Amino acid sequence: MSSSNNITAFLNFLAFMCSIPIIASGTWLASNPDNECIHWLRWPVVFIGIAIMLVSLTGFIGAYWKKEGLLGVYLVCMALLIVLLLVLLVLAFVVTGPTGDYMVPGRAYRDYRLEGFSYWLRDHIVGPDNWGNIRACLADSAICSKLNNQYVTAEQFFAADISPIQSGCCKPPTICGYQYMNPTLWINPTNAVVDVDCSIWNNDPNQLCYNCDSCKGGLLGNLRKEWKKSNLILIITLVILISVYLIGCCAYKNTLTKSNSKGKK
Structure with a gap:
């Protein structure tokens, strides 16, 4: 296995582990009685955490066993996930911005x-x-x-x-x-x-x-107070996901190169 595949597999395992505190944080936000009256802000962190878990697992399998198709699906999903996480972070910064x-x-x-x-x-x-x-x-x-x-x-x-x-x-x-x-x-x-x-x-x-x-x-003050606790987790996760994605691109390129070399033989 190439070094980029090894690193991609390891980082995806790390991202998979990071999804656990994200899901826990989102569940806490959603289940907190003070948030029960704002339905649409209750679950996005949980959904993002579950998506990270599934996409990271796909990336780990694709990189470890050199599955070209899985790596391709993983990279597309990871790109979408990074965009969604950026949107969620923007929302989080709006929520935790100016206070009254x-x-x-x-x-x-x-x-x-x-x-x-x-x-x-x-x-x-x-x-x-x-x-x-x-x-x-x-x-x-x-x-x-x-x-x-x-x-x-x-x-x-x-x-x-x-x-x-x-x-x-x-x-x-x-x-x-x-x-x-x-x-x-x-x-x-x-x-x-x-x-x-x-x-x-x-x-x-x-x-x-x-x-x-x-x-x-x-x-709004209550939302600000509680979402502020989730911001650090989201920022760290975004940095990890971007790193995983960039290295995953290298792993996908290596897998394609080896696949083409075998085809020529």
């Missing part, structure tokens, strides 16, 4: 403004066409109601590291000056005109701040 969170004095959690996130995210994720379904899903979920079982006093709640969705959707913006009664019950705002979300807040468990821009910002 800001620190609140005396609070462990952050508050969220929708304006701080990219226009693409605001338009495609929490725009008018999508928000109605997302809002209904959030209202039906236990994201906010479970806070009442976790925190009793204001001191406990203010010291809690709640998720961006919970900060944006389950309570009014801190700047409004509402008085804490429990995590989802707030009264007597002292600064009710400073932000439009202050007047939107409603103590009805089916309303809360689900119609607030801060809720949309919290949803």
Whole structure:
């Protein structure tokens, strides 16, 4: 076996192993309760991981046993896979780009403004066409109601590291000056005109701040926080796949050359 075939087989085995943490990462993103209301962003990482696993296995078999046909199929699929991974990385960088969170004095959690996130995210994720379904899903979920079982006093709640969705959707913006009664019950705002979300807040468990821009910002903040954990894995995988692809081209060329030499004999 030529050295390029050996290297291609080894690197494809490495890519195959890399697909396992990608699938695990994607499964974690998809199964996280905070992501249950954004369906189309839940599974792409898992699909990419499975595709890498299958394509890498094809490349390993083709390179190790010098199967010209398999190597050809592998190279075409690998090229498509690299393009898909690049698209996914662009999406990941858009998701993890500008942020609308800001620190609140005396609070462990952050508050969220929708304006701080990219226009693409605001338009495609929490725009008018999508928000109605997302809002209904959030209202039906236990994201906010479970806070009442976790925190009793204001001191406990203010010291809690709640998720961006919970900060944006389950309570009014801190700047409004509402008085804490429990995590989802707030009264007597002292600064009710400073932000439009202050007047939107409603103590009805089916309303809360689900119609607030801060809720949309919290949803995007949650996506940013979780996708950021997957970015490093995706970048490393892309570098490995490009290296495997380039060496795979050499292996395919060597296999063709040997096949042609045998044909001439």
